[in-house]
Amino acid sequence: MQSLEEIYRQHAHRVYNIALNHLRNVEDAEEVVQDVFLTVHEKGIQFEGKSSLGTWIYRIAVNRSLDKLKLRGAQKRGWGVLQYFDVFTQWVPQQNTEFNHPGVALEYKEELKQWFGWIDRLPEKQRTALILVRMEGLDISEASQILGTTEKAVESLLGRARKNLIKFSQKSEGK
Amino acid sequence: MKKKQDFDPFAPANRVNRVEVSPFLFSRVVSKIESRREEKSHREVMGWKGAMTGRRAQGVSTSRQFTWIFTALLVVFLEVIVIRGALQGPRSGEVAGAEWMGVFLNQTEQLYDHEN
Structure with missing residues (x-):
């Protein structure tokens, strides 16, 4: 069985780029990479082996990236109003939506x-x-x-x- | 001017370069795993389950403890009933029933008076 480090070395690069192309933000993409490999570590035992390990990992990466995008959308729609009230801003998780894609010249x-x-x-x-x-x-x-x-x-x-x-x-x- | 069919909307994808992942990211993943593991073990020690596990490790049977607590509470409850009964003195069931009916009749009378 592969160790987490080996799995990371094989797949982290692609996971990072999938997240980066979805989110266009370095910090968010790095967070997704961390989430993905935490999930791989925690649920690795539950991996049924129906698909290849890579496919499973990239599917998690896609889902986590889409979740982050949804959170961004929700923040733009609803939580923007709360930012007028200083009290609430500390409770609202701040999403960085700035275009920050290091792969773009x-x-x-x-x-x-x-x-x-x-x-x-x-x-x-x-x-x-x-x-x-x-x-x-x-x-x-x-x-x-x-x-x-x-x-x-x-x-x-x-x-x-x-x-x-x-x-x-x-x-x-x-x- | 570009014709519509010449325009490839996917072409800009070729201008996006692949990016290398930071070499420090894996150590962050490992530290997160460790902190989660610590958090989990801390929760187990501090929580109910942890307390019970600790007691079991000390050789204290939890079910026996619950039986003792339950018995002690039952004894206290019975003693309260006995002491209250002793303080009120001996009363026949008839007297107690008449007293209760008296209260009931008085209340009915009050209600009757109030309505008329």
Whole structure:
């Protein structure tokens, strides 16, 4: 059986990049990596071995990243109001939403910030399929296992993501 | 001008470089695991389960302890009843019943008076 350190060495890099591409923030992505490997340590015994260890770990990474995004959204919608009251701010977990992606070169920063903005408007599954296949370079079958769906469904998700991104870019050009 | 079909909306993905994970992150994961383990053992020692485990380790049977506490409480309760009875003196059931009925009749009378 592999030790946690070995598992970490094999998969941490991809887990970090999946989280970073979802969240575009170094601190948040590092938190996700820590959460993922804590879960692997605690629930490793429960891992049934139906899928490969990597697939299982990347699925946890995707879920944790999406949870963090939801928390951000909830904070933007509801908790923003509470920030007017100093008393409450200490109880509200602060989420850093600043665009901080070390994989983006300075000359592309503005362009990619806009592109990631469109990606954020995609439905969850389309966004994750795009990140796994086009940014992480996973093949369709691996991505389908992580998303818990079929290969055809992943292809269809990518097709719809493409159409949506074209629509968003046309809208932004029309402004 | 770019035609619609020339535009690849996934192309910007190629301009995002892969990033190396910080080498210190694993030590943070390990320290979190250790702190959780400590927290768990602390909770076990301080909690009810921990207290019981500690007593069991000392050779004190918990079920026997509960039986003694229950018996002691029962004895105290019975003694209170006996002492109260002794203080009130000997009374026949008839007297007690008449007293109770008297109270009841008085209350009914009061209610009757009040309504009229």
